[in-house]
Every structure is written in structure tokens, then in C-alpha cells.
Amino acid sequence: MATKYDWPAVEDRSLIGKRHHRVDGPEKARGAAKYSYDRNLDGMLVARLVTSTVPHGRIIGIDTSAAQRVNGYKGHVNILNVGDEVQWVGTEILAICADTEEHARDVAAAVAVHFEELPHWVKDEDVKKAGEANRVKPAKDDTKGPDLAEAWNSADATVEGYYGLRVITHCCLEPHGQVVDWTGDDITVYASTQAVARIPADLAKGLSRDESIGTISADNIHVITPYMGGGFGSKFNIDTWGIACAKLSKMAGKPVKLMLDRNEELMVAGGRPSDYGNVKIGAKQDGTLVAYESETWSTGGIAGRGSPPLPYVYNNEERLAQKARHLNVSTNIGPARAWRAPNHPQAAVLTMCPMEDLAAKLDMDPVEFFKKNADLTARPEVYRYEIDKCAEMIGWKEKWHKRGDSGPGPVKRGLGLSLHTWGGRPHDSTCEVRIQPDGGVSVNMASQDLGVGTYTTLSVVAAETLGLQIPDIKVNIGSSKLPISGASGGSTTVGGTSASTRRATVNALEELKGVVAESLGVEAGDLVAKEGKIFAKSDASKSLSWQDACKKLGTRTITGHGKQPDRDGGKLNDSGVGGVQMADVSVDVETGVVTINKIAAVQDVGLVICLEQCESQVYGSLIQGVGWALYEESIYDQATGKMLNPDMEFYKLAGAGDIGEMEVHMVQNKYDDRGVIGIGEPPAISPGAAISNAVANAIGVRVPTLPLTPDRVLAALANT
């Protein structure tokens, strides 16, 4: 049943689903946007961490006496103490502060920490060796679907192969960190965070663990984050450095800035688990998949982590016999943090790559093979449509050839594809919309914009609802004093915040209509707000401009409230989407260098609010995907236990010249009635598998492990 909160019908939408420029675009392009790192407060001190230099050990001595004599020293707090164990290089041990950044470096360098070293292990790909080092633990052993033995008997073709992805790191350009200004009872935190509303309680809890500080109320903590420089899943908590920064501020009676150093950022503040596995997959001669079996392992640091949902997308439990075992490898590397679509990019590689290999063995076009088995997915209709659309965009029919049939010459061209899915359910959100007598409208909530477009989407929702334009709306987010809204993770923000904003705006408008109805002498239910006016449907001459309508409020400000979830609040959002991506690559078989010619992506997210920012999320995912498919890996040295590339020259990201052509198609006006579903994760899943499949198609052999660096490509060619 339709409610007043439902999204307007397609013919009534003037803004939703259209292309709009980012409302905070000019501020960012002008370099005027203030990030946490940019805060320079009066008298501010600069803090730095002192971290573990050993991958595993016990702290036997911390000597700050020399540090305290260094010019500019202002204080230090311990994070760990003598007797505590460290489990990776870069573990936070203490934080120091000084009057300048240069002096802070001097002070930190003068702290001496002594360790009793303990045995360490940082290697994850060779599971046998890790097992011998007693670092492997079973994590999952699931058997589902039809009888596995029977299924294997019924298979006409099987493929057994090894596939994997290395540990990568988030490398947020604005590192983790914050400025804390502790004045009297009030603690102001400029935090680089994905969770503005969560940080006060997180910090209060962390501080209250320190007996010398006592109980701190989250109400006294104000988090201010209008802009933040990248999170990708790694910035949900205050972390040890945030708590230490607050303690230093209290101790010094001054604001303190603590932003991680680049090498700390790469070693300890990011990390997507690896995944490796032996996969067996079987189909009948006509291409019907019958069985999938995997034994996989991964590391995400000392706690293991990283169990991928296998088999991925093609996982119908009634028709596909399936078995997935997973082992966790415990390593002394920086602990994993959530990365866009946790475990899904790995699952895509471990499913879509064996499927491509099986298609090649069956002598089938993978597009036909992936489509034929779409009934094994949760969204057969979506995927079939998207595969066809994507194939058209990449020119599959014209360009695809059988595996390895790439013609003469050293440069081989190939195509590959991958499918993905994600939930993207809405998070909880509360919103307050204000309408002022001067016509001003503000949308207020303690949400955040990670660069995904929250300022813009909320402007669009409020403007559409009120019949106004985007510049008429002021969006206030990035402050924990505003109505509480969820953390931005798991593609939950746009669904949650757009729904609470829609409801709050509808409620506020209703109140305004009540006032206007009286002055126009019509029923409130007869009024509509459109094109900057409020007028009667039955008699358009009974009309007031938005400004004049608001003037009727006198000195009263209307506040409308909305929340998500809301049982009576209409059908505004949903979860569960599908997407397809295809890659066109060239591989030089003499140098092993892979070049991206083009990547095409088709994505369903229910109702699109802002087409431009939605597409940007997909482009960004593809570009990041080129990075981890071809270049990115955190390289650890077993002898020293150290990460060898915690910097940006040897931890390689994709550049503007590495990405080829990119084409994105958002599915619109097809599944709009499902409401809004998040976009952050889904397109970030498939690039690695699609690119790996394209390389296999080009050179005729599978390069088993991502990133597909020249050495790995040449090694795979040498093995044929």
C-alpha cells in the first residue's frame, strides 16, 4: 500500500535519479575543505607514535628519559607497558607530543623501547609451511546441496586449480588520526572517521578504562568531521592513537594533533586479508554446473580472518553440490580491517576464475556459460540482463576469442568477466529537517561524507520532496551533536540516510502545508509543493511561492523528524543487488606487463538518487580494482618480520595512465520499486576476477595469484 513517504513515481521525479554535480565539489576543488589533518588550533601540539620494531616480542624496557630532554618535548602517554606482548611491527607502544612536527619526530626517535624477541611468522601463501610453524587453524567446513560424490560422478568436465590474492592495504590518503581539544569537561575531536556518531562512546569507553581519568561521559565529547580523506572500511573506531591523543591533550591542557605517519598507515591502519585456495569445479557437457569444492586459507594478521563466502553468487543449495573448507593462518602482520565488501573480492576470484577455466575446458564462451548457470544465483533475471548489457558495452561478440587463441605477436589481447552481489541494507538513521520562516531548509544528522556523495544525495531527497532546487538545501552532517545516524560501512548509508531524510522532509512539509492551507483557504491535503511553489491541486490560482509560504510561519521554525527503520514509513529501501563487470586487456608475453584496454560495469542498486555520484562509486571501484588486480600487495619479509613496502613508491597504486577506458551503466527504472540500496561495496568486488579472467583468455594460461605482476605472468607462461 502506498504511503505518503514512498518515493515519487518516475514521472513525478525532477531530481531523483538524475545527474547532479557534487554539492561540496567546489569546496574540495578549491582546496578549501578542512579535513582533520588540516586543523591548526591555537597552541596546538603535535603528537607521534612510538611503535614496535619487532614482529613478535615482549616489552622489557621503555626509556623516555632522553626523549624528555629533547627540545620541544611536551609529554607522553603509554599505550602498552613493560611486560606487554607485541604481535606485529608497528604495534602502538606510546605516544609523545611536542611543540612542532619536527620536534615531535626528534622526541619519538629518542624513546628507547627494548624487546625480548619471540618467534614470528609472516608468510601465508604456503599453507603447509604455515602449518609446520603451527600457525593454521580450521575456521569453516560446510557441505551443502545435493550429494557431492554423485555430483562429481555426473560431471562430464572438471577443473582443479589453485587461485589466490595477496594481502593489500587501504592506504587512505588522509591517514588515520585526529585533533583533540580537551578543555575543561569538554572534549572536541576532529576525527578522520567513517562513524561520526559512534566515536564519542568509543572514546569515552577507551578513556574510562584509565583509572587516573575516571568516567568520561560520551555527552561531553563532540566529534566534528565535515570532510574525511578516505576510509574504505578502515576508519570505524577511535583506535589507540585517538585515546592517547585525548590523554595528551588533557595532560598538556592544549589541543593535540596525532595523524599516523605514512608507514604506520600502511603497516597497521589498513589490511585486506589474503585468500588462497585449491578449487575443484565440475559441469555437464551442456555447461550445467553440478559441483564446487574448495579448500581455502587466508590471513588477516594474528587473528587469522578472511573466510570467503564460497561458492560465490552461483550457490543455489538445492541444485549445486558444494563443499567449502577454510583455514585461518595466523601471522605477525598488521591486523586486517574491513575493506569494501569484506571477503567478497576474494570469493569472486575463487569462484569466477575456476568457472572461466571450466568454460575454457568445455570449449564454451564464458558469457554463455555464466548465463546458462544464472539459475544457480539469487537473481537470474538481473544477471542475464546485466551480462548481455555488459557484453554489448565491451564488444564481447566482436572481440572474444577462444582461450589463448590470440594470434601472432608478443602482445596478446583477451576478455574476461565476473559477477558479484552485496546486501547494502540501510543502517539506522534519524534526521531532523528544519524549515525557516525565511524559506531556508536544513537537513541535519550525525552522518558523514567519505567522498561518496552524502551531501548531494540528502540535498536531492529534500529538494525533490519540497519542490525546491539543490542549492536551496543546507545539509549539516559531520557533527556528533546532530541526530544520530549510522556509521558508513557495508553500503548502508545511502539507504538509511535517504529514508530518514525523506520521512523528516515529508513530515516538515505537512506542517507547512497546514499553515499555508489556512491562509489560502484550502484543505491541506489539496496542496502540493512543486517548482518552488505550494499550490492547490484543485485550483492552481491558489498558490504561494516557497518564500511567501514560509513567511506565514512568522517567527516559528518547523522541525520535521524522520527515522530509519520506520514500520509505517513506506517502502524506501531494500538490500541485495547484482552486478557484472568485463575487462579487455593486453598482455605482453615477453615482458609480462598487463595493460587495461577497457573495463565495463553494469550495476543494479534499486533506485538511484544521484546518478553522477553513483557512477563515480563504480568508476572508483574499477580503478581501485586495477590497483589490486595488477600492482598492490603488502610484502612481508620472514627474516625480519617487517613489511618491505610501507610507502607509496613500492606499494603501488594505479595511476591515471594505467586504467584504460572505463564505461559504467547503472540499471535504472527497472528495479526502482525496491527503493534505495547502497553502492559502495558491490562494484568493488569483481574487478580482480574479471581482469584475471581476461589475462587467462589472452595468454592461454591462468596466472594463479593476484596481483598479476610481470614476474607472476612470466612464471605462469614458463610453466606451460
Place this chain on the structure above:
Amino acid sequence: MSSNKPQDGPVRGPQHEPREGFSRRTFIEGVGIGAGAVGALGAPERVRAAGNDVLGPDPVSITLNINGKSHDLMVEPRVTLIDALRNRLDHTGAKKVCDRATCGACTVIVDGSPVYSCTMLAIEAQGRRIETIEGISTEDSMHAVQTKFVEHDAQQCGFCTPGLVMAGKAIAERNPRPSMADVESGLSGNICRCGTYVGVRKAVYEAARGESA
């Protein structure tokens, strides 16, 4: 037993190296005469020419010409241009990200050329014309590159954006008819993590060529 205690020696001053990884000094020595290193290596010669034997470690008085305005400040000789801009002058548009001449987030224009301000000492920037992102627009009017960045949604989190805008401006000023390959080459010293290059390439290409959308 292991220790992170540094070698015996002074605990202050520019000769004191960070604990881990490359130091800026060994990096500069390692790469030889790179674009960013020229200035740093020139420092002692200039100082001697001025009749001084020793510079630092205590702060020295310098004057920087930024966006056409003269700024007097006291900095230790080891302070980089990025740190002088951000920490002393509150010009926070340029960002400190890799801090070793890789990512371009700190890009400013010095005497017409894009420069990694993390790898130029503030003292070396004296007497030179420094242009930062703050100097190329006002609240009411943006540079063509900036306008195109907004039009093509060439930014997400926006942290790399000021550096890319400055690199884009330098490309546009040097070549009014760049090919897309020229644009990619000109942007190759800047890294974005969110993945905005599709918009960035279009923005710089059109801005350089004076094309409307």
C-alpha cells in the same frame, strides 16, 4: 634482544634520522639529482655564498612569496615547504600524504613548474614565486581546471584533489592542445586512492583546450 634506540649522537637537529624506512636525506642521496632534490642539494652552496658557515639547527628567518604575498616566518632549516605552508601559514590546501615525492598531493607551482613541496625545503623556496591552490580561486570564481573538476565529478574524498588541480593547471599552461596521452603523462606524478582519474582526465583535457562541456 633488540632495540629501537638510535645510534649514539645528538638527539636533535637535521642530522638526526627517523627511526624506520628511508629518511628524506638518504632518499635524496639515493635518487641523485631528481626534480625535487635539486633545491635541497643546492642549499649548502647558497648558504656559503651568503657568507654563512652553518645554517641551523635553530630556526632561521625566511621570507616566502606565496600567491603574490610576502610572508615572513622562522623555521628550522630542515622544515619542508609543505610543512611551512601547512603548519606555519595555515595554507592547508596542499596535503601531506606520502611525504617522499611519490603521490603529488603536496603539489604547488614554483616559478611556473609543478613541484612536490614535501621534497623542497622552505629555505630553498625563498626568492621564488610559489603558487598554491589557495591562490588560484576565490569563493566566487574558480580556475577553469577547478570548474571542470566539479563538472566531471573528478573528486571523491577530495584529499588528492588540490594536488591534481595544481598538476592539471601546470599541464594546461604548458600545452593548450594536449592529447589524452599528454594529460595522462602530466598527471602521472599524482595518485588518487578513491579512483577519480576518469573524471580528472576529462577535466584537465577540456580545461587545457578551453572546451566547454
